[in-house]
Amino acid sequence: MSDLTSTLPDAAWRHREGLEHLAEALGHDAARYVGGAVRDTLVGLDVADIDIATRHRPDAVVDLLQAARIRVVPTGIAHGTVTAVLPGGPVEVTTLRRDVETDGRHATVAFSDDWREDAARRDFTINALYADPATGEIFDYFGGRADLAAGRVRFIGDPMQRIAEDHLRILRFFRFHARFGRTIDAAGLAACAARANDLMALSRERIAAEMLKLLVAPQAVGVIALMVEHGILRAVLPEITAEGADRLAVLAARESAADVPPHPIRRLATLIPADAAEPVGARLRLSNADRKRLIAATGGPGDEGARALAYRVGIDGAVDRLLIAGVDIAGLRGFTPPVLPITGGALVARGLRKGPDVAAMLRMVETRWIAEGFPDADRTAAIADDAVAQALRASSTA
Known part of the structure; x- marks a missing residue:
C-alpha cells in the first residue's frame, strides 16, 4: 500500500455491472463503500463482497432502489441491511447505525446519519474505512490506513470494552492479524487474553466459523502459537496445545513444499490429538461432511500406497492423510481414481x-x-x- 493514499485505487470490482447505477440511485453524497472492499483494495487483494453504508433509512433504501428498477431483498431490514441484486453480483446496503445495547453476543442498534458514529461501532480501525463511490475519496476516522500500512490490527476505542460488547472480537482480532498483521497490538492482545473466558458465551458455530477462516490465513501458524501461549482457546478448545501448534507448523511447511493449498479441516486435524477429532467436530457443530473429513484425516497413510489410498478415500482424503503423515503425494498429481471395471x-x-x-x-x-x-x-x-x-x-x- 502506498503512503496513506487519500483516494481508493482503481480495481476490477469498482466496474461491476450495475454498481454505478446503484450508487447513483442512493445518491453519491449519501452512500459510501465501507469495510473489506476498501481495506482489501488498499493492500492489493481481490475483493469478493461489496458493502455500502448509507444515510438513508432502510425503507427509504427500498423505495429508492425500486424506483431505479434495482431488485432489492430485505435480508436484514430490521438491523438496517438490504441486498441490492445487481447483474455483477449482490451488494449489501446498510443504514448508518449506533449501538444502543450490547450483551457480548448481540447488539440492539439505532439508525444514524453520522458517518463517524457508524465507524465508531465497528471493531477494528482497518475495518472502518469508507470511500466515495464517485471520487474514490477515502474517509478514515480512526487511523485505519496507518494501521493497515503498519500491519497492525487495532481496536477502535478501549479493547476491553469492545470485547465486552461482542466476544467474537477476540477471535476476529487474531484472524485479522493472521491475514494482515505484522506487528501485534499489545493492548489488543492483553485484552483478548484477559477476556478469553468470554468465548464460552458464544455459540460453537460462531467459534468454528472464525477458527476455520483463521486456520487458512497467511500467518495462521504464528498466530495459533501466539493464541496457545496466551491461553486464548483454553476455555473452548483445550485440545489445542503447544504440541498441536508445532504439528501445524510442520503441516504448513509440507503443504507449501507440495504446493497444496491449505485446508482448514486438514489443519484442524493436525492441530488436535487424533482421538479428539470426533468430540471436537461435534462440539464445534461442524457439517457432517467436515466432521467426516476431520475424523478421516487422522486415519494414517495406510500400507497400499498413495494411489490406492486415493481410490479408497478420495483425492482430498488421501492428500490430508499423506501430508499429515509426512508421505510424498507426488504420485497423486494428475491421478483420477478409476472405477473397478467389473461387477x-x-x-x-x-x-x-x-x-x-x-x-x-x-x-x-x-x-x-x-x-x-x-x-x-x-x-x-x-x-x-x-x-x-x-x-x-x-x-x-x-
Whole structure:
C-alpha cells in the first residue's frame, strides 16, 4: 500500500455491472463503500463482497432502489441491511447505525446519519474505512490506513470494552492479524487474553466459523502459537496445545513444499490429538461432511500406497492423510481414481453362486486390481477368472 493514499485505487470490482447505477440511485453524497472492499483494495487483494453504508433509512433504501428498477431483498431490514441484486453480483446496503445495547453476543442498534458514529461501532480501525463511490475519496476516522500500512490490527476505542460488547472480537482480532498483521497490538492482545473466558458465551458455530477462516490465513501458524501461549482457546478448545501448534507448523511447511493449498479441516486435524477429532467436530457443530473429513484425516497413510489410498478415500482424503503423515503425494498429481471395471454380476456369470460370497469375491478381486496398479478391463477379467476358478475348485472339494 502506498503512503496513506487519500483516494481508493482503481480495481476490477469498482466496474461491476450495475454498481454505478446503484450508487447513483442512493445518491453519491449519501452512500459510501465501507469495510473489506476498501481495506482489501488498499493492500492489493481481490475483493469478493461489496458493502455500502448509507444515510438513508432502510425503507427509504427500498423505495429508492425500486424506483431505479434495482431488485432489492430485505435480508436484514430490521438491523438496517438490504441486498441490492445487481447483474455483477449482490451488494449489501446498510443504514448508518449506533449501538444502543450490547450483551457480548448481540447488539440492539439505532439508525444514524453520522458517518463517524457508524465507524465508531465497528471493531477494528482497518475495518472502518469508507470511500466515495464517485471520487474514490477515502474517509478514515480512526487511523485505519496507518494501521493497515503498519500491519497492525487495532481496536477502535478501549479493547476491553469492545470485547465486552461482542466476544467474537477476540477471535476476529487474531484472524485479522493472521491475514494482515505484522506487528501485534499489545493492548489488543492483553485484552483478548484477559477476556478469553468470554468465548464460552458464544455459540460453537460462531467459534468454528472464525477458527476455520483463521486456520487458512497467511500467518495462521504464528498466530495459533501466539493464541496457545496466551491461553486464548483454553476455555473452548483445550485440545489445542503447544504440541498441536508445532504439528501445524510442520503441516504448513509440507503443504507449501507440495504446493497444496491449505485446508482448514486438514489443519484442524493436525492441530488436535487424533482421538479428539470426533468430540471436537461435534462440539464445534461442524457439517457432517467436515466432521467426516476431520475424523478421516487422522486415519494414517495406510500400507497400499498413495494411489490406492486415493481410490479408497478420495483425492482430498488421501492428500490430508499423506501430508499429515509426512508421505510424498507426488504420485497423486494428475491421478483420477478409476472405477473397478467389473461387477458382481460378472462374477455370477462366471459361475459364482449368488449370495454374500459375491460381495466378498468382488472385494478380493478389487484388492488384487488395486495391488496391480489398476490394470485395464482385460487384465481385471483375468483376475476375476482366476479368483472365481479357485473358489469353484475349493467348493467342489469341500
